[in-house]
Amino acid sequence: MMRLRRLWKSEKCDRMSNENTARLEANLDVVREYLVGQFKGFEITEKQDRPLVYSFTVTKSSEEQYQVKVWGPQLSDVGNTPESTKRRLITDDVAGRMKGRSQGEYFAWVKR
DSSP: OHHHHHHHHHHHHHHHHHHHHHHHHHHHHHHHHHHHHHSTTOEEEEEEEETTEEEEEEEEETTEEEEEEEEHHHHHSTTOOHHHHHHHHHHTTHHHHHHTSOTTOEEEEOOO
16 A cells, blocks of 8 residues: 555656646746847857756847846746746846846846
């Protein structure tokens, strides 16, 4: 009986992990689309800095480059749908706040 219970918990954790991963990927897609729309003519690069931090850099030239860091748990949170993420990107004016940073400085976009 104990063995079946552990297997059930493991399956439940795997299912939750898969749902979180899918939500994270969907929300990362929203961030990408937002940046493409806000920074026309810029090259966009991204990387996963640590297991829970995603960095996006938009570059037009060596003098014009903006960066944002996004926390993975914020994007994988059950309350963050792609629609709500898109809305928050706009209402938080992420692009404007990125542009307001000094060159080489990241804007950290975190949930309020």
